[in-house]
Amino acid sequence: MAGTSSQAGRERAASGKAARGVWSRDFALFFTARAIARLGDTMLPVALAAGLLQHGYGAGAVGLAMAATAAAFAGLVVFGGVLADRFSTRKLMIGADLVRLGTQALAAALFFSGHVVLWQICAIGFVNGVAGAVFQPGVAGTVPRLASDVQGANGAIRVAESAAQLAGPAVAGLLVGFASPGGVFAAHAATYAVSALCLLLLRLPPPAPGARAAARRGAGAFRADLAEGWREFRGRRWLWGVIAVWCVYMIAVWGPTVPLVATEVVGDHGPRAYGLINSALGAGTVVGGLVALRLRPRRMLRAGAIALVGFAAFPASVGAGLDVPAMAAGAAVAGAGMSFWGVMWATSVQTQVPPDVLNRVHAYDVAGSLAMMPVGQALAGPAAAALGADHVLLVAGVTSFGVCAALLLIPAVRGLERVDGAAASSEPAVRAPGPSRAQKC
Structure with missing residues (x-):
């Protein structure tokens, strides 16, 4: 009887959350x-x-x-x-x-x-x-x-x-x-x-039980909270694995693509063409977000990594010297892929990490994601001078495929299964990996 009552309670809670959905x-x-x-x-x-x-x-x-x-x-x-x-x-x-x-x-x-x-x-x-x-x-x-x-x-x-x-x-x-x-x-x-x-x-709404435990501790625990956030971050192989790969992505793909696309397109086709390509990139991100509203893959990071392959079309089309419509199409595909990946990644972090450490883990995620971008941007000029901007962009396109393959080769990334918010809130901060948990940690 107790089990039946508990199950009914969980079903009522789940139905309440489902009714809340998205829009309120x-x-x-x-x-x-x-x-x-x-x-x-x-x-x-x-x-x-x-x-x-x-x-x-x-x-x-x-x-x-x-x-x-x-x-x-x-x-x-x-x-x-x-x-x-x-x-x-x-x-x-x-x-x-x-x-x-x-x-x-x-x-x-x-x-x-x-x-x-x-x-x-x-x-x-x-x-x-x-x-x-x-x-x-x-x-x-x-x-x-x-x-x-x-x-x-x-x-x-x-x-x-x-x-x-x-x-x-x-x-x-x-x-x-x-x-x-x-x-x-x-x-x-x-x-x-x-x-x-x-x-x-x-x-x-009120935070989940335990989510404000850090606020009740004294100011002297600040450094301990910082260290705890780092332990939570490194304790999840799928999380730090993606960030490690993302550092390579920022250095070899995103970092050089942004400045070199601008110089190549403006130099060869003028600022209006560059504006058109940027608009196509933005339109693609809208499409990717709309697709992410409808498509609900069981393994979100695997689906996101596959979609991210589309970003290669952006630097590759510019590096290959294609015409403006083709470059705009490549930019649109790239924007859709990047946007879909972004939704899959954000949702995975927000649902897989317990709420009491989520903000700290997200902060390490943001810092790690951005750390190598200035390096890639700084290396873009010397690399273009040595190899030619078109060749650097073609290499960025090829490297984009390699980055997506690397993401898919990490078992903890490709095997991570989606969970709902309630499941994430009840999980302990760090758990030993096990096959039944879809390698959550």
């Missing part, structure tokens, strides 16, 4: 916050480039200003993960948005005044990076608390962010043309205000 008032608020913030973030490179160039600075200054943000984010996001597991993620995200509202409003005032000093812009970028490092880890823990269909939620957010990525540069270009770079910074500040308001109105 609170998920809609979070969805809006992410989409609006992404729209603003994609406007920022246009504003920085146009504004600094107008004030006599060169491309190196633009890169330095962007690097200030990236360095602060990559260097501090792991610490942000500890904070997110110790305190209210919602309050941390609101605080981060308010900080960036202030910094971007200050940047707008500097550009409107005409007194633009590079170190000030870099300092603002650094503070933005710190705020982003505090904000980002909480995203991973928020999605499964708002929607029982974690994959559907990630797919919806990916579609919205991809659409924002398509619209952002165009909106920024219009604002620069009809107003000034200061107007873009003001609009960017407004996106953080909207995001903060949506998060303020958000009502998060």
